[in-house]
Amino acid sequence: MTLPSFLVVSLLPFLLPFLAQSGPNPLNDDVLGLIVFKADVSDPFSHLSSWNEDSDHPCNWYGVSCDLKSNRVTHLALTNLSLSGKLSRGLLLLQYLTTLDLSRNNLTGPLQPDFLRLQNLQTLDLTANSLSGSLPSSFFEQCRSVQSVSLASNGLLGPIPGNVGNCLSLASLNLSYNQFSDVLPSSLWNFVGLRSLDLSNNDLFGTIPPGMNASINMRVINLRNNRFTGQLPGEIGDLALLKSLDLSNNLLNGTLPDSIGRLATCQYLSLSSNLFSGLVPIWIGGMRSLESLDLSWNKFSGEIPSSINHLQFLREVRLSGNSFTGGVPTWVFASGVELVSISDNMLNGAIELAGKSGSALRFLDLSGNALSGWVPPDVSYLKNLQLLNLSRNLLSGDIPATIGDLKLLEALDLSSNNLNHTIPSDICELASLKVLNLEKNSFYGEIPIQIGKCTSLTSLDLSENSLTGQIPMSISKLTKLQRLDLSQNKLTGELPKQLSSCPQLTYFNVSHNQLTGGVPSGTFFDSLPPSSLSDNAGLCGSVLNKSCPAVMPKPIVLNPNSSSSNNPLTQPNLNPTKNLHHKKIILSISTLVAIGGAAIIAVGILTITVLNFRVRSNKSQPATAFDLSDGYLTQSPRSDANSGKLVRIGGGDLEFSAAGHALLNKDCELGRGGFGTVYKTVLRDGQPVAIKKLTVSSLVKSKDDFEREVHSFGKVKHCNLVGLKGYYWTSSLQLLIYEYIPGGNLHKHLHESPASDSLSWLERFDIILGVARGLAHLHRHGVVHYNIKSTNVLLDGSGEPKVADYGLAKLLPMLDRYVLCSKIQSALGYMAPEFACKTVKITEKCDVFGFGVLVMEILTGRRPVEYLEDDVVVLGDAVRVCLEEGRVEELMDPRLGGDFPLEEAVPVVKLGLVCTSQVPSNRPDMCEVVKILEVVRSPQGTPEEELLV
């Protein structure tokens, strides 16, 4: 064979009749036929490159196989090779071909009428090409031994030729996914050998022709997705070997013939989406092999037959969209069924689970019925459940907590019921939950913050309930969320800014709530339709064409001015239009009190000095174990009942290094405070300690009282509190021994250190947080500090703040207003206003006030009260004015050099202000303060933040 292929192709019309008939060289027929085929198709990926007309051995060519004896081509399998072009007549030369598989290519044009003329052909598979035109009426005329024909998934149209019945050897005919139309020829049932008939997804109509019972070998009938009308012939029951019958999506009507019950080998029965009516009688129990039953979307009525319970192989039951009545059948929960869908019927009554365990149920859809009562708590027995849809019923009550046991549950739809409870906080024990639809109920209360644990959620719909409170910030942890609908509730507060970090979000609706504040930024939120935010008077942002007040940096907003609300964590009363730029600050009551106190402090210092002198001069005090002569502390050999004793808190020995060490020497003095003078010394084990000598000895309680008090606050240990190591008591001298903190006090760092040495933003924040934690810890143990100020905050070597001097006020027996005030005066400007009022109880909230002032001092680097030439500036007032005018940057300590994140600074400033609220109940407590600071510190969210929002 040496003809160049172009010549072969051009000569083919003339050669073909000759070649096909004579064939003196049979081998060449195969080669020529294949080469002609190759010439007729385009082979973009050169799969047929091995097909070379110079070769005498086509049996080695790609996709070709031969009979071993005759060496003639018997199989041609060229599936999914992107071949295009027409179906070549060259194939007619392959006289010994038994199998021709050209499926999944892009062959076009009409089907050759004489294709089945190939006398040995058994299998013809042209599935999934682009063949078009109608099937020639002669197509089935000469099919001799053809057993299997698939023309599925092409563009063939017109009627199915009546002579299809001529192919008596045909076992499988697949004409699905074409556009065949017209009525079915009754000869269709002629071939007794037919086992599989697939005419689905065409445009066939008319009734199913009679004579079906002739096809006694039939295993599979698929007529779905056509327009067949009329009734299902009763003969169907004679197809004793039928395994699968799919008549779905047609227009068949009438009642089901009882003969169906004889289909004892049938595994798959789908009659869905037709017009069948009447009862489903108990004969259904005769279809013993049934694995999948689909009667959905018909007009069946009456009760669901309990005989279904006998079908031990049944796995999937679809009965939705009928008019079935009665209760939920018990077999739903008791048998081995994995999928049950009885939605959109008329079932009523309560859901009662009969079986307790071993249910195989994975999908349960009972939506759209009239079921009442509760979601049964024993739903938790359905351990394999992946989908539970009870929506559109009349269920009331709550979601049982046991639902958390359904570890495999991926979708829970309880929407459109009358559920009237809070959303259980443990709903997210369902870690695999992807879809949670609770819309259109009467859920009330807050969205549980634990919703953040449902990390698999892609869709969350809580719309049309009565939910209140804020949208928990934790919702932004649902990074797979695509759909979030919270519309038509009573939610308040702001939208969590972090929502902008939900990357998959495609639908978002919070309309018809009472939300306030800015809409999160980001391309998704910027392009939201306004309708998904509408009817929330307080929302603002460019997408709503409504600008937000200037300072809106953080979700936590504190209102220092609120006096009516008992919740300090509410919306600020910012008024950006108010211009107070050059306003002289009028002295507030607290200022006056503070200044009044300044006069008293002078008296106080005088008293202290006198007392101090008295202690020092009292050298002959006999009852001390320490000799304080000359300001030296030496261990005395005398030890009688009245003598003072050095007591270590928590037990153990406490010994100073060397007798004669200058203990209370002026050279070792660290500082003086309202309660005494502090000295540094070293214990025998080399540990440095600070000793506070109380200078108000005459006011100190009895020894027992003293010891009790010291023990009570001495036990309170925290890394942000200066630890009390021990004490010493005689009637004339009281010492408190503290751990020594080397870094000096905060006051020095803020006001006296060189600018080069000033604290960074991070250090300042850490100090604020540390002090807050220290105070919170004190309060938790019932200890009020009474004297918080920057000189009482010590910094250790690593900059960690330690609160000193806590609890000392309790040592004073005559804790009258005068003495206390005189003590507090040293804390000028830190004093809470209620100190000035004799009737108000002094509580932890006094410390909160002092802390607030301290915060502002740390942020601004300014003293709580500053005396200018002709003005007195109270820090809190100055800060408030700046904040109101949005000039927070100006407020901050110039030594920071502008190096601070505004989004952290602003909330901390506000926190400082709210802590200094005039009304004590408006101040947060220290635990809240700590949580707020932690949230400010970690904008991406922490577990603590969940507790707060």
Ligand SMILES: *[C@@H]1O[C@H](CO)[C@@H](O)[C@H](O)[C@H]1NC(C)=O
């Ligand atoms: C067809 O071939 C393509 C690539 O050549 C492959 O990705 C695809 O899975 C194949 N399809 C079938 C049905 O074999």
Ligand SMILES: *[C@@H]1O[C@H](CO)[C@@H](O)[C@H](O)[C@H]1NC(C)=O
């Ligand atoms: C099939 O062929 C038609 C016509 O040549 C062409 O438009 C179409 O893109 C092809 N399809 C594939 C999957 O190659």
Ligand SMILES: *[C@@H]1O[C@H](CO)[C@@H](O)[C@H](O)[C@H]1NC(C)=O
């Ligand atoms: C008929 O062909 C279609 C398309 O390839 C296929 O999905 C279907 O399973 C076939 N029918 C039968 C009964 O094999």
Ligand SMILES: *[C@@H]1O[C@H](CO)[C@@H](O)[C@H](O)[C@H]1NC(C)=O
């Ligand atoms: C079934 O539909 C046909 C028309 O397609 C109609 O003539 C016949 O009355 C219907 N039978 C029933 C029982 O509804």
Ligand SMILES: *[C@@H]1O[C@H](CO)[C@@H](O)[C@H](O)[C@H]1NC(C)=O
């Ligand atoms: C919920 O609704 C049911 C039925 O209407 C009622 O009996 C029940 O008291 C309601 N419960 C609550 C907490 O409102």
